[in-house]
Amino acid sequence: MKTRARGHHTARTLDQLAAGERAVIASVDCPPAIARRLMELGLLPGTEVQVIRRAPLGDPLEIALRGVHLSLRTSEARHIDVTPA
Amino acid sequence: MSRPPEAAPRRIAILGNPNAGKSTLFNALTGLRQKVANYPGVTVEKKTGSCDLPDGRRAEIIDLPGSYSLQPASPDEMVVRDVLLGLQVDTPPPDLIVFVVDATNLERHLYLALQVIELGRPIILTLNMMDAADAQGLRIDAAVLERQLGVPVIGISAVRGTGLDRLRDLMARDVEPSTRHFREWPSHLQRVIDRLEQRVPRLPSVPDRARRDVAVAMLLDQGEDDALAKHVSAEALADAHLLARRLDEFSPGWRSGDVAGRYEAITALVAEAVNAPAGDHKDARRAAIDRVLTHRIFGPVIFVVLMGAVFQSVFAWAQPLMDLIDWGMRAVGNGIGHAMPEGPLRSLVVDGIIAGVGTTLTFVPQIAILFLFLSVLEDSGYMARAAFIMDRVMSRVGLSGRSFIPLLSSFACAIPGIMATRSIDSRRDRFTTIMIAPFMSCSARLPVYALLIGAFVPNRWVGFVTLPGITLFAMYFLGILAAVVVAWALKRTVLAGGLPLYVMELPPYRMPAWRSVFITVRERSLLFTRNAGTVILAITVVLWFLASYPKGGEAVRALEAERTQVAAAGDTTRLRALDNQIASAALAHSFAGRTGRLIEPAIEPLGFDWRIGIGLITSLAAREVMVSTMATVFNLGSGESDVQPLRKILREAVDTRTGKLAYTPLTGISLMVFYVLACQCMSTLAVVRRETNSWRWPIAMLVMMNAMAWLASFTVYQGGRLLGYGA
Known part of the structure; x- marks a missing residue:
C-alpha cells in the first residue's frame, strides 16, 4: 500500500503529468524485480523526468530522463510517485 | 597440422x-x-x-x-x-x-x-x-x-x-583488466554478500572478482535462474533465498541498493569527461520528426500508409521473383526430366526433390523483402515508434506493440512473420505471437477461398457490398478472432507470468547502415533455406511418395488399356480426357487417396468426402496445392489454369452413394472455415521449430489449430444443417 501524501506536496504519480510537464521522481513502488529494472533504466528517486507525449491512443507515455526517451505504460507509470520539479 | x-x-x-x-x-x-x-x-x-x-x-x-x-x-x-x-x-x-x-x-x-x-x-x-x-x-x-x-x-x-x-x-593487444569498483552496498548487505561468496564453488571459468557477482545473483535469484541451479549447491541457494526473505523484512528496497551508487559514479564521471554545449541541440531534430510520426492523427495515418506500402511491396515485389523461381525450377525439372529415363527415379527427382527445393526457394523473396523493410525500420528507429503507436491495441490481448508487425506480415505468409518475432523482447510475448501468427489468413489461402467462394457463394449485392466480398472478409476476420482468443488463453495459462514490464527505449532517429541491412537480409534468407528448407524438402518428398505410390490398380490398368487403343486411333481429344482420368484414378489408388478414404469418417461430420480428404492431405505441402489436387481428382488435369470449370464441377459433383449433390454451399463455408483455422502448412511448423528451438511448440500448434478447425467446421456444418441450410 502506498502513502498518497508525502511531505508538503500532494503526491502525484507519473501518469498524472500532462504532456510537456516536468517533475522529480520521489519513489518507485513496484514489485522488487520491476523496481530494480526501472531504476537500472535510470528512473531513480531524485531524477528529473519529463512527460513528452502520450501515444495516439492515449497509452503508453513517452518520457525523457537522463537524455533517454522511454515508452512506459500508464499501468507502470502509476507506481512512480513524483514531486514538482 | x-x-x-x-x-x-x-x-x-x-x-x-x-x-x-x-x-x-x-x-x-x-x-x-x-x-x-x-x-x-x-x-x-x-x-x-x-x-x-x-x-x-x-x-x-x-x-x-x-x-x-x-x-x-x-x-x-x-x-x-x-x-x-x-x-x-x-x-x-x-x-x-x-x-x-x-x-x-x-x-x-x-x-x-x-x-x-x-x-x-x-x-x-x-x-x-x-x-x-x-x-x-x-x-x-x-x-x-x-x-x-x-x-x-x-x-x-x-x-x-x-x-x-x-x-x-x-x-x-593484451588488455589489463580494470581494478576499479563503482558499487556501494550498505555494510549489512556487504556482510551477507561476503558470506555467500564463500559458498560460490571455485570454477576455472569464473575469475575471483566475479565470484562476488555470482553471490549477488544468488541473493537476487527468484528460483528461475538455471545457471545458478546448475553450478551452485542447492543448500547454498536455499540459504541465499532465506537471507533474501529476511532482508525483504528488515530492509525493503535492498534489491536495488547498488543502482543509485552506480548512477552517482556515472554522473560524476560524465560531468568530468563530457563537455556538452548549452541547450537542447540534441533533441531538436528528433522532436521535429516525432511531432509528425507520433502525432495524434498523422502518426497512425503514416503508420497505416507505411505498413500498407510494406505489405503491398512484399506481395508485389515478391510475386515476379516467385514466378521466376517457379519457372526456373520447372525448366530445371523439364531439363532433368528429358535427360533421365522415365521411371520412379525420375519422378522422385522431378516431382519430389526439385519440387521441394522449389517450394523452399519461393518463400525466399518474401522473406528477403520483408526483412529489408524490417531492418531499415528497426535501424532507423521507426520500429520503436510503431510499437509505441500500436501498444494500446495489442495490450488488449496481453501483448505489446512489438507483436503488431510480425502479425501483419503473417497476412502475406506466416513464415517471415514468425521469423520477424525476433524483435519482441519478452519470451512469453514472442511465443504467443508465434502461436497466433498462422491464424492470419496468408496469401496461400486466398486461391482456396477464391475457388470455394466462386463455386458456392452467389454473386449478389447486399447493400453496398457483394456476398462474396462479405464472405472473404468474414474469413479474414475469423482468423483474427481466433488469434485474439488463443493469445488471451495462452497469456493466462502456459505463457502467463514473467516480468510484466513493457518499458521500451525510443531511440534517436538514425540513418541505417546499408551494408548492415544487406547482411541481415542475406543472413535471414540463408537461415531459412538451410534450416527450414531441409524439413520442407523432406516433407515434399514424403508427400510425393504418398501421392505416387502404390502404382497401378485395376481402374488405372483398364484406363491405360483403353488409352493404348485410343492412341492408335489418333483421337487426341479423347486421349487428353483419358490422361486426366488416369491421373485421377492413380491418385485415388495412391496412399494419399487411400488416406483420403481412411479419414473420411473423421471429416464426414464436417461435410467433407474422401475427395476433399485428398485435398486436405496434399495441402500439407502448401495450402494452394488443394486447388490443383481437386482439379486432378475431378479429371480436369492439374495443368488447368482456369478455375472456372473446377468451380462448376464442384457445384455439380455427385455423391456416388446417394446420387445427390456431394457439396452444398454449407460444405463450402465449412471447408473455408477449416482452412482459416487448420494448421496445414508444414513449412510453418519447420520455422516454428527453428524459432522456438524445440519440437514442443510446433506440435502444440498442430494439435491446437487442427482441433479448433475441426470443432469450428463441425459447428458450422451441423449447426447449419439444423437450421435447414444443408440442402
Whole structure:
C-alpha cells in the first residue's frame, strides 16, 4: 500500500503529468524485480523526468530522463510517485 | 597440422545496450564471415563471426545480445550474464570484451559498462557514433574516461567505418583488466554478500572478482535462474533465498541498493569527461520528426500508409521473383526430366526433390523483402515508434506493440512473420505471437477461398457490398478472432507470468547502415533455406511418395488399356480426357487417396468426402496445392489454369452413394472455415521449430489449430444443417 501524501506536496504519480510537464521522481513502488529494472533504466528517486507525449491512443507515455526517451505504460507509470520539479 | 598455441584465435565478445550500434559494428568487423546458431536449450541466437587482426592472428567475434543490466530480465540478458560470469557451458568467457556505448548517450550506456568493468575481465570501452556526438558539439575527453575507468577507450563510428583500424589494433593487444569498483552496498548487505561468496564453488571459468557477482545473483535469484541451479549447491541457494526473505523484512528496497551508487559514479564521471554545449541541440531534430510520426492523427495515418506500402511491396515485389523461381525450377525439372529415363527415379527427382527445393526457394523473396523493410525500420528507429503507436491495441490481448508487425506480415505468409518475432523482447510475448501468427489468413489461402467462394457463394449485392466480398472478409476476420482468443488463453495459462514490464527505449532517429541491412537480409534468407528448407524438402518428398505410390490398380490398368487403343486411333481429344482420368484414378489408388478414404469418417461430420480428404492431405505441402489436387481428382488435369470449370464441377459433383449433390454451399463455408483455422502448412511448423528451438511448440500448434478447425467446421456444418441450410 502506498502513502498518497508525502511531505508538503500532494503526491502525484507519473501518469498524472500532462504532456510537456516536468517533475522529480520521489519513489518507485513496484514489485522488487520491476523496481530494480526501472531504476537500472535510470528512473531513480531524485531524477528529473519529463512527460513528452502520450501515444495516439492515449497509452503508453513517452518520457525523457537522463537524455533517454522511454515508452512506459500508464499501468507502470502509476507506481512512480513524483514531486514538482 | 598442429598450429602453435599463440596462433589460436582470440575470443572477443561485442557487448552493449540495445541501440548502441553493436550489430552494425559486428557486421563491419566480420562482414559475411558469420554464423548463427542457438544457445543450447534457449531461443537466444548465438551470432559468431571471424575477423583478421593486424598481427595476422584471427579473432573469433561473438555478438552478445543487447542488454541493459547484468541482473537479467530476459533470456537474452541471462545468456549475456552467464557468458560473462563464466557459467555458460558451451561458451567459455571471452579473452576480451569490446564494450560498445552510444557516445551521444554516455550516461545511460555506462551503467552496464560499469557492471561489466567490475567483473575484472579485459575490456575496451568503444565510444560509437562519434560522428553524431561531434555533430551535436559533444566533446568527450577519452583520457579522463580511461583514467577513471581503468580501461582503454576508443572513439569510432561503426556506420561510417571510422576508427575501426585503431580498434582492430587494440583488439590484438593484451588488455589489463580494470581494478576499479563503482558499487556501494550498505555494510549489512556487504556482510551477507561476503558470506555467500564463500559458498560460490571455485570454477576455472569464473575469475575471483566475479565470484562476488555470482553471490549477488544468488541473493537476487527468484528460483528461475538455471545457471545458478546448475553450478551452485542447492543448500547454498536455499540459504541465499532465506537471507533474501529476511532482508525483504528488515530492509525493503535492498534489491536495488547498488543502482543509485552506480548512477552517482556515472554522473560524476560524465560531468568530468563530457563537455556538452548549452541547450537542447540534441533533441531538436528528433522532436521535429516525432511531432509528425507520433502525432495524434498523422502518426497512425503514416503508420497505416507505411505498413500498407510494406505489405503491398512484399506481395508485389515478391510475386515476379516467385514466378521466376517457379519457372526456373520447372525448366530445371523439364531439363532433368528429358535427360533421365522415365521411371520412379525420375519422378522422385522431378516431382519430389526439385519440387521441394522449389517450394523452399519461393518463400525466399518474401522473406528477403520483408526483412529489408524490417531492418531499415528497426535501424532507423521507426520500429520503436510503431510499437509505441500500436501498444494500446495489442495490450488488449496481453501483448505489446512489438507483436503488431510480425502479425501483419503473417497476412502475406506466416513464415517471415514468425521469423520477424525476433524483435519482441519478452519470451512469453514472442511465443504467443508465434502461436497466433498462422491464424492470419496468408496469401496461400486466398486461391482456396477464391475457388470455394466462386463455386458456392452467389454473386449478389447486399447493400453496398457483394456476398462474396462479405464472405472473404468474414474469413479474414475469423482468423483474427481466433488469434485474439488463443493469445488471451495462452497469456493466462502456459505463457502467463514473467516480468510484466513493457518499458521500451525510443531511440534517436538514425540513418541505417546499408551494408548492415544487406547482411541481415542475406543472413535471414540463408537461415531459412538451410534450416527450414531441409524439413520442407523432406516433407515434399514424403508427400510425393504418398501421392505416387502404390502404382497401378485395376481402374488405372483398364484406363491405360483403353488409352493404348485410343492412341492408335489418333483421337487426341479423347486421349487428353483419358490422361486426366488416369491421373485421377492413380491418385485415388495412391496412399494419399487411400488416406483420403481412411479419414473420411473423421471429416464426414464436417461435410467433407474422401475427395476433399485428398485435398486436405496434399495441402500439407502448401495450402494452394488443394486447388490443383481437386482439379486432378475431378479429371480436369492439374495443368488447368482456369478455375472456372473446377468451380462448376464442384457445384455439380455427385455423391456416388446417394446420387445427390456431394457439396452444398454449407460444405463450402465449412471447408473455408477449416482452412482459416487448420494448421496445414508444414513449412510453418519447420520455422516454428527453428524459432522456438524445440519440437514442443510446433506440435502444440498442430494439435491446437487442427482441433479448433475441426470443432469450428463441425459447428458450422451441423449447426447449419439444423437450421435447414444443408440442402
